[in-house]
Amino acid sequence: MSNWITVCEFPLQQDLSALAEFIQRHQLPLRISEENNHQRVASLAPQLVQPMQQLLARWQAGEVDLAQLSVHVYEETPARTENPVSTAGAGTEMGGEPRDNGEQGAEGEATAAESKAAPVAHSVIPQWPxxxxxxxxxxxxxxxxxxxxxxxxxxxxxxxxxxxxxxxxxxxxxxxxxxxxxxxxxxxxxxxxxxxxxxxxxxxxxxxxxxxxxxxxxxxxxxxxxxxxxxxxxxxxxxxxxxxxxxxxxxxxxxxxxxxxxxxxxxxxxxxxxxxxxxxxxxxxxxxxxxxxxxxxxxxxxxxxxxxxxxxxxxxxxxxxxxxxxxxxxxxxxxxxxxxxx
Missing domain, CATH: 1.20.1540.10 (Rhomboid-like)
Incomplete structure (x- = not known):
């Protein structure tokens, strides 16, 4: 039984080279495959599905440039459940369950401040082959x-x-x-x-x-x-x-x-x-x-x-x-x- 969970589907003719480069650059547990006349983006991590759907929707709308995004990976400790992934500069959290202590609020404020301070370059017009x-x-x-x-x-x-x-x-x-x-x-x-x-x-x-x-x-x-x-x-x-x-x-x-x-x-x-x-x-x-x-x-x-x-x-x-x-x-x-x- 496959553990891959569908995140998003794109038309066959759409250029996903920027997304593929983003996945490879940050070593994310994602893959792009061709199925049923669509390009399918799937994830092995269930906690990534919803954040990636939101991020890709913004990418499709031209609101973010994947080349300008950076991904932060937090170390998991027994004391709490960390957010595995978040994007800085896009104003979008890509995480799992919220933290149980007050550190979530402090780090969330820091991430929000960083996202406001760091400008994001938007690439609207696709570079078609x-x-x-x-x-x-x-x-x-x-x-x-x-x-x-x-x-x-x-x-x-x-x-x-x-x-x-x-x-x-x-x-x-x-x-x-x-x-x-x-x-x-x-x-x-x-x-x-x-x-x-x-x-x-x-x-x-x-x-x-x-x-x-x-x-x-x-x-x-x-x-x-x-x-x-x-x-x-x-x-x-x-x-x-x-x-x-x-x-x-x-x-x-x-x-x-x-x-x-x-x-x-x-x-x-x-x-x-x-x-x-x-x-x-x-x-x-x-x-x-x-x-x-x-x-x-x-x-x-x-x-x-x-x-x-x-x-x-x-x-x-x-x-x-x-x-x-x-x-x-x-x-x-x-x-x-x-x-x-x-």
């Missing part, structure tokens, strides 16, 4: 490839030609001319073109921060579908808004990722791979750009319609994905919920 996010890596590469193609003057086959000034008529538009020639790829390829190196860098940063967590948890298939649907929506929105202007960039796709992440966080509040404050900051930046203030500082202006179109597409696709049960891939299986989801 590169092989789990191939689509994001390809998108980042395309951002810089598009910038290089622009510098070489090789973007004519990628963009939608600007419409001539005058009354706009779809049947006689440059877009209709492209489609009549079978150049349907132009609905997607303007997202590749970037007009400056900072333009490519900022879009790559958005994909790295927001996109990789979306792809790693939900899978590359759904993530690729999100990109392929949001890119033409954002490009067409920008074209119909200002057909006389040449446009390009992956900002519309980035805002689709932000919209999808925004919905998933509302649906699954425990998921905090992407800080909620960052998503709200992106939404505020969208509103600031719409006011036209940024146009005075950036040559060529901002493709606001592409941002709005991408954001709306991300909201809708994120809603459909979550309603179909996809948001469960972003759950935290620690604590009591792990029994219900196992």
């Amino acid at each position: 590169l092989q789990q996010t191939p689509v994001c890596l390809c998108l980042i590469a395309l951002c810089f490839i598009g910038w290089l193609l622009l510098r070489q003057g090789w973007i004519e086959s990628l963009v939608i030609f600007p419409q001539q000034t005058g009354d706009f008529e779809l049947s006689r538009s440059s877009l209709a001319w492209h489609l009549s020639r079978g150049e349907f790829w132009r609905l997607w390829t303007p997202a590749i073109v970037h007009f400056s190196l900072p333009h490519a860098l900022f879009n790559s940063l958005g994909i790295w921060i927001v996109g990789r967590s979306l792809e790693a948890r939900a899978g590359s298939g759904w993530f690729l579908l999100l990109v392929l649907l949001s890119a033409p929506v954002s490009n067409l929105a920008q074209y119909f808004w200002s057909p006389q202007n040449l446009f390009g960039g992956m900002s519309g796709v980035v805002y689709a990722l932000i919209g999808a992440a925004f919905v998933i966080q509302r649906w699954q509040p425990e998921w905090r791979d992407v800080p909620a404050s960052l998503l709200w900051l992106a939404a505020i930046w969208l509103l600031v750009c719409m006011l036209g203030v940024v146009d005075y500082f950036i040559d060529g202006g901002i493709a606001n319609a592409a941002h709005i179109g991408g954001f709306a597409a991300g909201l809708l696709l994120g809603l459909l994905f979550s309603a179909a049960g996809g948001a469960r891939r972003y759950f935290s299986a620690c604590g009591a919920d792990s029994a219900d989801n196992a």
